[in-house]
Amino acid sequence: MVDKVGIIGAGQMGSGIAHVAAVAGLEVVLSDVTMDRAKAGLETIDQNLGRQVAKGKLSPEDMKAALGRIALADNIPALSDCDLVIEAATENEQVKVSIFKELCKTLKKDALIASNTSSISITRLAATTDRPEHFMGVHFMNPVPVMKLVELIRGIATTDETFERFKTFCDRLDKTTAVSEDFPAFIVNRILLPMINEAIYTLYEGVGNVEAIDTAMKLGANHPMGPLQLADFIGLDTCLSIMQVLYEGLADSKYRPCPLLVKYVEAGWLGRKSGRGFYDYRGEGEPTPTR
Ligand SMILES: CC(=O)CC(=O)SCCNC(=O)CCNC(=O)[C@H](O)C(C)(C)COP(=O)(O)OP(=O)(O)OC[C@H]1O[C@@H](n2cnc3c(N)ncnc32)[C@H](O)[C@@H]1OP(=O)(O)O
Ligand SMILES: NC(=O)C1=CN([C@@H]2O[C@H](COP(=O)(O)OP(=O)(O)OC[C@H]3O[C@@H](n4cnc5c(N)ncnc54)[C@H](OP(=O)(O)O)[C@@H]3O)[C@@H](O)[C@H]2O)C=CC1
Numbered sequence: 001m002v003d004k005v006g007i008i009g010a011g012q013m014g015s016g017i018a019h020v021a022a023v024a025g026l027e028v029v030l031s032d033v034t035m036d037r038a039k040a041g042l043e044t045i046d047q048n049l050g051r052q053v054a055k056g057k058l059s060p061e062d063m064k065a066a067l068g069r070i071a072l073a074d075n076i077p078a079l080s081d082c083d084l085v086i087e088a089a090t091e092n093e094q095v096k097v098s099i100f101k102e103l104c105k106t107l108k109k110d111a112l113i114a115s116n117t118s119s120i121s122i123t124r125l126a127a128t129t130d131r132p133e134h135f136m137g138v139h140f141m142n143p144v145p146v147m148k149l150v151e152l153i154r155g156i157a158t159t160d161e162t163f164e165r166f167k168t169f170c171d172r173l174d175k176t177t178a179v180s181e182d183f184p185a186f187i188v189n190r191i192l193l194p195m196i197n198e199a200i201y202t203l204y205e206g207v208g209n210v211e212a213i214d215t216a217m218k219l220g221a222n223h224p225m226g227p228l229q230l231a232d233f234i235g236l237d238t239c240l241s242i243m244q245v246l247y248e249g250l251a252d253s254k255y256r257p258c259p260l261l262v263k264y265v266e267a268g269w270l271g272r273k274s275g276r277g278f279y280d281y282r283g284e285g286e287p288t289p290t291r
Pocket of ligand 1: 048049051052057063102117118141142145146147160188189210221224225230234238
């Protein structure tokens with residue numbers, strides 16, 4: 001039985017997972033490298049819970065109770081008595097591996113571990129832990145409180161019992177699950193990210209500007225967000241990491257990351273989270289296209 005969940009990384013995904021777990025009645029420890037980062041995650045949760053209260057989807061009492069179930073931490077040993085830990089740190093294999101190494105030193109032996117990675121091999125990540133049989137990919141979608149899907153990815157060693165326990169956990173969070181084999185970027189990002197990368201090539205080659213490309217896909221294909229707006233929303237660093245995993249993992253030139261995406265990331269223009277990407281979010285009004 002999972003009662004207490006640890007989350008590592010309090011960015012947009014970690015805070016979203018903490019949000020839905022706390023609303024579902026679980027105790028949550030949300031950790032990041034500094035207390036300031038963890039507090040920023042909690043502020044995001046506070047705002048998004050407030051949104052749900054304003055829409056009448058959650059009572060003010062339930063919001064207060066959910067916030068009361070979230071503890072913050074700036075270190076990994078603080079998660080040692082959790083029943084299940086979800087890693088939602090930056091999409092970088094070295095960062096994730098060093099987190100798992102440290103986590104396994106103190107985490108209780110029967111606890112489950114998951115990664116929310118968008119693309120990296122679950123079998124490879126699991127092999128860096130002391131419990132590959134109790135490890136899985138549990139891939140939430142952004143924004144977590146709104147999106148129904150969670151992809152479940154087994155590593156080669158994941159047991160049936162571990163799979164069932166994670167499935168029960170996702171059911172409790174009222175999410176719908178889809179099972180993916182452990183291939184680069186799984187199902188959603190194998191399909192979605194090449195579309196976003198192609199939109200960036202379309203911009204790079206001057207076929208259209210930012211506004212034209214996003215308007216075309218919103219009104220011409222009924223996408224809720226244009227692909228460049230969505231790239232900014234995901235984070236351009238995350239988009240580039242996923243494309244690199246696809247390119248290297250599948251060894252096919254069709255996954256080559258667009259040089260313009262590389263340039264934006266090198267500039268530190270990471271999208272919404274850094275204030276600027278294909279749009280500039282730093283002004284008062286509507287975001288303005290940067291190309
Ligand atoms: C990269 C990966 O590894 C995998 C991924 O996640 S890929 C990204 C997947 N996500 C997407 O593709 C998202 C595409 N975009 C959308 O679906 C929509 O634009 C959106 C749901 C994000 C926002 O929708 P919108 O209609 O423009 O905005 P808005 O009206 O403000 O919000 C719609 C609803 O979501 C709620 N909402 C939006 N963001 C929220 C958040 N962070 N927390 C809680 N509620 C939120 C709003 O309150 C609103 O609720 P109601 O339906 O009850 O009114
Ligand atoms: N963005 C998206 O749409 C989706 C992302 N994902 C995946 O979720 C994960 C997180 O992404 P996202 O939330 O968008 O990224 P963010 O950049 O918003 O958040 C990542 C957080 O992890 C922190 N962090 C970095 N290193 C460590 C560490 N060693 N220990 C603890 N925390 C650390 C970062 O701190 P700092 O900033 O100080 O480095 C940051 O606060 C990634 O694996 C991503 O691929 C999955 C689904 C959708």
